[in-house]
Amino acid sequence: MKVSAEIAGFMKRLGHEFAQPELLVRALTHSSVVSPTRPDNQRLEFLGDRVLGLVMAEALFAADAKASEGQLAPRFNALVRGETCAAVARQIDLGQVLKLGRSEMMSGGRRKEAVLADAMEAVLAAVYLDAGYAKAQAVVLKLWGARLDGVAEDARDAKTALQEWAQANGMPPPVYDETDRSGPDHAPIFHVTVRLADGRSAEARGQGARRSIEQAAAQSLLAQLEALA
Template sequence: MKISAELRAFSERLGHEFARPELLVRALTHGSIASATRPDNQRLEFLGDRVLGLSMAEALFAADRAATEGQLAPRYNALVRGETCAAVAREIGLGEVLKLGRSEMMSGGRRKEALLADAMEAVIAAIYLDAGFETARNVVLALWAERLDSVDQDSRDAKTALQEWAQANGMSPPRYVQTARSGPDHAPEFEITVRLDDGREAVASGKGTKRSIEQAAAQVLLGQIEGTT
């Protein structure tokens, strides 16, 4: 199967040349444009989530042999959460090559965090199916390298830090509101909004527990606060 110059350029940014490029095409196909002859990327997303998870768990385990499970878990969550996957996707221009239906495209689908995160996981699965786990892991480690180096900072307990900041500034504790939920019961996706008394708020969404998404929302709001102080 021949692929476009656009997809070849994306493969170069990704760091993997596909022997079976149809896997990449499927990984980039959103449900809004899928058909009986053009399957979407949801099954690949399911698999890629696990490949990413094992790659990150293995890397963290090897990097700090003295770390406890309680120290490793927040680092892991920081690396595999939807916001991180979407950020990596943006860095390699994944949104530019997503295959979307017209309505999804018109509504800004190429910039939507959930779509980018899901497609990033699907692309990881495509690499795994194309060349095996070792190759997929190496691509993941290359794309996540800077985040692995700074994971201690990224995984700090953002909820505690935000609550301490609010109290220090004479406010009541931050309020966390579930503003959306989607996905099957075994793999739910949450959207959480965190709000402060002064009207500032931030939103985070992704897979995982509600607490992990609350942490992500708190991290976003802390970043906003630090950017204005």
């Protein structure tokens, strides 16, 4: 199968030249553009999620022989969650080569976090099917390398850490309110406030998935609590 210059360029950024490029084309095909002769990437996404999970679990297990399961689990979650997969996809300009239907393209599909994360997992499955586990592992470790090296000693996300702090201090879980929303539908800007039962609060504003803005608000409030400790 002859590939376009765009796909060839993406293979270079990915770090794998496909013997079966049709696998990569399928991995880049969103459900908005499927046809009887063009399957989408959802099955590959399912497989890629498991490939990524095994690579990360092995890498974390090998990197710290003294870490407990309670320490390894949050690190693992930080590395495989959708936000991280989408960030890696942006790192290699995956959105540029996605195959999208017109409506999905017009709504900003090339920048959507969920679309990018799913496609990134599908691409990893395509590498696995094309060249085996060792090659898929090498690609993951190359693309996730800095994140793997820098994963925090305690990588619990900020929302989880804030909820645990509230419970430890006899409070109900914190409440997150969307106090404002602006911008186009495909790239909304969220303003989120998080509040504890004792009245303490923090705010965050930004573009992207609402969950990521909630995380920023939680991190801000945690910083306040640590400053008062």
